[in-house]
Amino acid sequence: MGIWRDHTGTAARLILTLASVLVLARTYLFTYRNFIGTIWLDFWFWVDDFRRWVEHRFTFHDLIKPVGEHRIATTRPLLLLDSVFFDMNGRSVAVANLILLFAMGLIVARMARQGQPDGRGWNWPPLFWVALVSSVCQYENLLLPMDVGVALTCGASCAAILLLAWAPEARPGRARLLALGAAFMAVMAVFSMASGLLAIPALVLLLPLRRARPAVWAMFLAPVLLGVALFFHRYAGVHDLNLHLLDPQAMAKRLLYVGNFLGSELYAFPVFAAPVGFATLALFLFAALGLARRYTLKGVPLPAGDAALVALGVFVIMGGPAGSLSPRLALGGAEAALVPRYATYTLLLVAGVLGLYARWAAREGWSERLGRIGFPALALAVLAVANAPQYDRLGRIMRTGVMIDGQLLRNNMAVEGPAPWYLGATIDDIRDAALFLHARGLNMFSPSAGPPARTLASLGDFSGLPLCQGHIDQVYAVDGTGVLLNGWVADPEGRGTAPWVVFRDGNGAVLGTAGAVVTRSDVASALKTTGSAYGFQTGFQLAAPAVPGAEPVVQVLGLFPGARQPICRLPDPLAVGPVLIAPATQLADPAPVSQVAEADGPTPRQAGDAPPGGVAAWEFPLGVRSGAVLRFRLQAVPEAGRALAVPFIADGDVGNRHLLFTFGDGARLESDLASFWSHGGWRAAVVPAALLERHGGPVTIEVRSGGDGRLAVGAPIAVTTRADWSRLF
Numbered sequence: 001m002g003i004w005r006d007h008t009g010t011a012a013r014l015i016l017t018l019a020s021v022l023v024l025a026r027t028y029l030f031t032y033r034n035f036i037g038t039i040w041l042d043f044w045f046w047v048d049d050f051r052r053w054v055e056h057r058f059t060f061h062d063l064i065k066p067v068g069e070h071r072i073a074t075t076r077p078l079l080l081l082d083s084v085f086f087d088m089n090g091r092s093v094a095v096a097n098l099i100l101l102f103a104m105g106l107i108v109a110r111m112a113r114q115g116q117p118d119g120r121g122w123n124w125p126p127l128f129w130v131a132l133v134s135s136v137c138q139y140e141n142l143l144l145p146m147d148v149g150v151a152l153t154c155g156a157s158c159a160a161i162l163l164l165a166w167a168p169e170a171r172p173g174r175a176r177l178l179a180l181g182a183a184f185m186a187v188m189a190v191f192s193m194a195s196g197l198l199a200i201p202a203l204v205l206l207l208p209l210r211r212a213r214p215a216v217w218a219m220f221l222a223p224v225l226l227g228v229a230l231f232f233h234r235y236a237g238v239h240d241l242n243l244h245l246l247d248p249q250a251m252a253k254r255l256l257y258v259g260n261f262l263g264s265e266l267y268a269f270p271v272f273a274a275p276v277g278f279a280t281l282a283l284f285l286f287a288a289l290g291l292a293r294r295y296t297l298k299g300v301p302l303p304a305g306d307a308a309l310v311a312l313g314v315f316v317i318m319g320g321p322a323g324s325l326s327p328r329l330a331l332g333g334a335e336a337a338l339v340p341r342y343a344t345y346t347l348l349l350v351a352g353v354l355g356l357y358a359r360w361a362a363r364e365g366w367s368e369r370l371g372r373i374g375f376p377a378l379a380l381a382v383l384a385v386a387n388a389p390q391y392d393r394l395g396r397i398m399r400t401g402v403m404i405d406g407q408l409l410r411n412n413m414a415v416e417g418p419a420p421w422y423l424g425a426t427i428d429d430i431r432d433a434a435l436f437l438h439a440r441g442l443n444m445f446s447p448s449a450g451p452p453a454r455t456l457a458s459l460g461d462f463s464g465l466p467l468c469q470g471h472i473d474q475v476y477a478v479d480g481t482g483v484l485l486n487g488w489v490a491d492p493e494g495r496g497t498a499p500w501v502v503f504r505d506g507n508g509a510v511l512g513t514a515g516a517v518v519t520r521s522d523v524a525s526a527l528k529t530t531g532s533a534y535g536f537q538t539g540f541q542l543a544a545p546a547v548p549g550a551e552p553v554v555q556v557l558g559l560f561p562g563a564r565q566p567i568c569r570l571p572d573p574l575a576v577g578p579v580l581i582a583p584a585t586q587l588a589d590p591a592p593v594s595q596v597a598e599a600d601g602p603t604p605r606q607a608g609d610a611p612p613g614g615v616a617a618w619e620f621p622l623g624v625r626s627g628a629v630l631r632f633r634l635q636a637v638p639e640a641g642r643a644l645a646v647p648f649i650a651d652g653d654v655g656n657r658h659l660l661f662t663f664g665d666g667a668r669l670e671s672d673l674a675s676f677w678s679h680g681g682w683r684a685a686v687v688p689a690a691l692l693e694r695h696g697g698p699v700t701i702e703v704r705s706g707g708d709g710r711l712a713v714g715a716p717i718a719v720t721t722r723a724d725w726s727r728l729f
Contacts (some may be wrong), residue, residue: 010375013125020131023383027134029654031098031142031242034395037090038406038444047433049076050083071231073191075149087446089277090145105130107158112355116362122561128379132351135386137265138343139395139456150344152192157199157315160185164220165308166201168210168301179219195319200224202315211301256334258320264342265350268390273338280353284313287356306359309352316349351384385417396519403517406444409434411512413482413539414728438729450513451500452561459557459567468568469494470557474572474672476581480545482726483576488520488535489558492568494527498558501536505543512540514687541727551576578691580673582613584647584682587719593634595716601628611647611682611714620711630703630713637697640720644692645684645713646701648673657711659685660702663695686721
């Protein structure tokens with residue numbers, strides 16, 4: 001009855017409870033739909049840990065060894081358990097993260113409601129606090145299992161604060177147990193992430209605010225100091241601090257960083273983040289000073305709830321200045337604080353401020369009408385902002401990028417070919433780890449990461465399958481055997497797009513698979529579907545290098561697991577063009593080729609990185625739909641054994657940059673200058689040496705562009721290419 005009354009005592013409380021339930025349901029559905037189990041960026045340590053575990057080499061030192069500036073002794077066991085029992089897909093860790101956030105919300109609710117009469121209008125339902133700290137604005141921490149360390153740190157810090165706030169009023173024996181429990185949770189926070197160290201000063205502040213007895217001080221501080229000493233034992237600092245205290249610009253940037261950090265729950269609305277962050281800080285300081293005048297300056301201990309909320313606020317607020325002293329400020333400026341990972345912390349600050357003012361209003365006897373209507377309306381507004389639809393879009397973008405890059409590895413496309421950013425490493429850095437995952441069928445190589453095996457086994461004869469609707473927007477080779485492509489496939493009636501696409505060679509051998517994870521509003525409009533439509537963007541390996549003049553064809557099939565007709569095919573097999581697309585850094589010995597350039601629209605490029613070989617470059621005008629042309633008339637072709645390359649940088653837009661090579665015998669080779677996987681770096685369209693020798697010169701190159709995306713093109717160069725350098729295993 002108490003729990004029911006807490007959530008339904010008044011109409012406003014019932015509305016707030018229902019809204020909180022909806023927010024929680026939204027968070028869980030958001031996590032389910034956009035969850036990312038693929039290993040990416042700096043989380044490859046997970047594979048190394050599991051390798052050591054299966055080889056019986058995992059030790060206590062491995063448990064506590066640093067990852068960057070952190071020691072993650074609490075995260076590692078969760079990841080290892082998931083590796084042993086769940087194919088390293090991270091789903092069990094994601095569930096644990098949601099449970100931790102729920103528990104953390106209940107702890108904050110206990111702080112805010114401590115000593116409050118149940119029937120008062122200021123005593124908001126516990127589910128509100130749970131919904132607030134579980135908001136989707138922290139979407140990175142919800143979607144990435146490796147980021148469970150943030151919830152572990154914040155949850156352990158909240159638990160330590162609450163236990164220590166209770167200790168001074170308990171009987172001596174119970175007080176010592178509570179202090180010891182608080183110390184244990186504080187050490188857990190420290191060994192979850194380095195930011196747990198910031199909880200220690202906040203907890204120490206709590207002791208005088210609560211007028212704790214010496215026994216409580218001793219029982220808390222002794223284990224905590226031992227834990228901190230263990231944390232710093234053989235700890236190599238990763239930050240070279242340079243405060244620039246006399247540099248006004250650096251200090252202004254640092255101040256803005258602090259504001260952005262404190263307002264990082266508004267990651268989707270960056271212009272408002274710093275003002276809201278500083279406003280939250282001001283409200284917190286005002287409430288804390290009011291408590292100091294009412295209690296501390298009179299020698300009276302703060303009530304447990306107020307003291308806990310003050311300590312919670314201090315813990316979060318210190319994260320801003322601490323982060324501004326790290327290399328993040330130098331590398332990313334003040335905007336480096338605007339990351340969804342930090343929103344978990346600042347949601348706690350928002351909850352702490354709301355809790356302080358709700359308790360203040362109840363203590364001062366503010367109008368019950370304001371407590372029943374005004375403050376609940378404010379609470380609903382806070383929930384709405386922290387769960388704005390913008391975060392769904394950002395979460396989908398992150399999931400799409402990570403899933404696409406993970407599928408490249410699944411299809412045996414090495415990182416050095418398409419150079420995906422999300423994997424955060426070169427192929428040399430992760431080759432051994434990827435081979436370990438592949439050999440054991442883990443993570444991106446697990447059966448659950450691909451289409452259902454039963455559907456794959458029933459593909460049958462290509463010609464006997466019904467025809468899909470769909471289109472291959474771009475396809476090109478990246479070396480002798482690698483292929484990159486994107487497009488979409490829908491069922492024969494056009495009712496929806498295929499969740500999976502399969503690529504086979506002419507003999508029926510599966511070359512690769514791809515999940516349709518790219519949102520395609522243009523396809524949904526063309527099909528006139530009521531739901532969303534999705535396309536694919538992937539790559540795979542041919543069984544053998546393509547022979548110039550006899551390019552291989554690839555069959556494209558759409559899979560609809562569970563449907564009455566689970567398989568269909570595109571009407572025509574796709575042909576892999578002879579023009580290669582390669583990262584410019586992978587081309588050896590670039591040298592200018594003698595040529596005459598004619599530009600109709602493009603202008604000489606004045607800034608930015610120079611193209612490979614140091615050749616001249618041109619920028620195409622933005623927003624020009626047609627008519628911008630750049631031509632090169634080669635006065636000589638590269639010597640035998642050397643390929644011909646045209647460097648380019650392309651952003652955004654698909655299929656609106658066209659490249660045409662015309663050779664001495666009249667042969668013409670065409671290609672798109674694709675933007676995907678370029679990540680803003682120089683790439684090159686390459687004509688292999690064998691084709692140059694076959695068709696001969698003179699050679700004319702024509703580049704056309706239309707659309708809003710940026711395009712820069714460099715003068716032609718002669719290069720040496722590798723025959724096959726994108727294969728992973």
